[in-house]
Amino acid sequence: MVNWVLRTALAVTSLAILAEPALSQTVEVSAASRKALGISTEMVRTESAIEGTRTFGTVIAPPGNSSPVASPFEAVLLEPLVIPGMQVKAGDPVALLYSPEYETARAELESERIMAEHMDHLLERVTELRELGLRSAQEADEAEHDAKTAHLNLAASQRRLNAVRGTGEAGRFKLVAPATGTVANVSVGAGEAVGMSEPFLSIFDGKRYWLDVAVPERAANNFSLGSSVSLSGAADKGTVVAIDPTVDARLQSVRIKIELPASTPWRLGQLVNLSLDSAGQEDNLIVPARAIVRINGTDCVFVDTGDGFRRMEVRVVTRSREDAVLSGGVSPGDQVAVSGLAALKNLAEGV
Incomplete structure (x- = not known):
């Protein structure tokens, strides 16, 4: 079915892959082809728009409780x-x-x-x-x-x-x-x-709750003991109380523990979205996590050029279930593809 759609799109729009520098590659896609391939886009945001590094964790009981x-x-x-x-x-x-x-x-x-x-x-x-x-x-x-x-x-x-x-x-x-x-x-x-x-x-005893979070090692330096944490659905913020000094060799992540505010009801095992507040991250850019596609072992996004999409290699600083924090490769306000990525990847690879 995908191959048929691709052949149809190619016949309608005479799609062509234009050679550009090694870090980017442009694929021409008409409005009709976008619809046929199910391609939609979302805008790139800045780090300041979401307060800090976004991720999620699991509610646990603190030691002694x-x-x-x-x-x-x-x-x-x-x-x-x-x-x-x-x-x-x-x-x-x-x-x-x-x-x-x-x-x-x-x-x-x-x-x-x-x-x-x-x-x-x-x-x-x-x-x-x-x-x-x-x-x-x-x-x-x-x-x-x-x-x-x-x-x-x-x-x-x-x-x-x-x-x-x-x-x-x-x-x-x-x-x-x-x-x-x-x-x-x-x-x-x-x-x-x-x-x-x-x-x-x-x-x-239900008196205190912690959040157990795994953060990518490359983002671990963005926070420290006492860092404040914005929590989804909670008016008050949490506080980082422990940072594991050991990096998980397999996942290249660092585990941290966050004291949750008593003003919000919590349940053991509950998944909570959070944002680690951090300074000096104005250059970081946010895209939906589903915009990231892996091509030849490299993280890429497809940026909308109006008459097509430019494939851009990016460096992912950290990611959550919903968003990915990038360092360069795109600009604030860019529109990146969030659906139809398999078709764009096939086109970019000349399939």
Whole structure:
């Protein structure tokens, strides 16, 4: 179908490719051919028109604002008692699990409690005998050490069981929420194994939100810690709080974290368009991202000349889903093709 349209356009307008310098190439296209090939254009804008480098990011929970929930035993999840989005309070049951280790831990707790009481009694007795000169200082120190060790073991077992509630059935217990907040995710399903101390559920307090953004390495110097960020749909601006010092070798990008304003409601995983405010970028030019076409490994745009289109090689500074920031190659007010690019590319390559 494309070849037929191209042949028709060539027959109607006698399209010709005019040789120009290596950086550009002009293709003559009549009004009728534009319509037949579905070519439309949009205007080149300046950087100042959009405040800064445009991109998008994903809303995440900042470190310290999410509490992981983990089983103190190797267990099997019988039933999750919550789903993502539910509000819970500290101490509310969030999952029903089964583990034979649970009954063993309860028995050991009682044994350790008896042992701690026994060690306290022995310490008291040795202390009395030490005062009477019937025990040595070393024996008294050893008794004190044994008593402290017994209490440490008891406290560890108590903390382990404080995270769960019994159900009255052997091996079954309910895991409780360690904090108040919103259930963010549950990564294990009913019937699946749960590793000891391996988080499978998290609770987000919802007090702060960050935005995780990947910015092309070549644009990383346009911002710094404390840079302001304009956010789509938000009246207040965000602030850059972290810049990863490592460049992703595969994508040649740098990850940054942005503190989001509390005045706007956010959701974890939400995609947010943003503009990194920056100075000294008056020479940068903005075109729709869909205007960029790759030809022989080089980024190009097709600039409308009135009676055709001139192919221009450009350098893309950065891009978002909607716009691309260019450094040279076009001028403010130029009209660039945003549709029919496959046909223009074929024509430019002499197909």
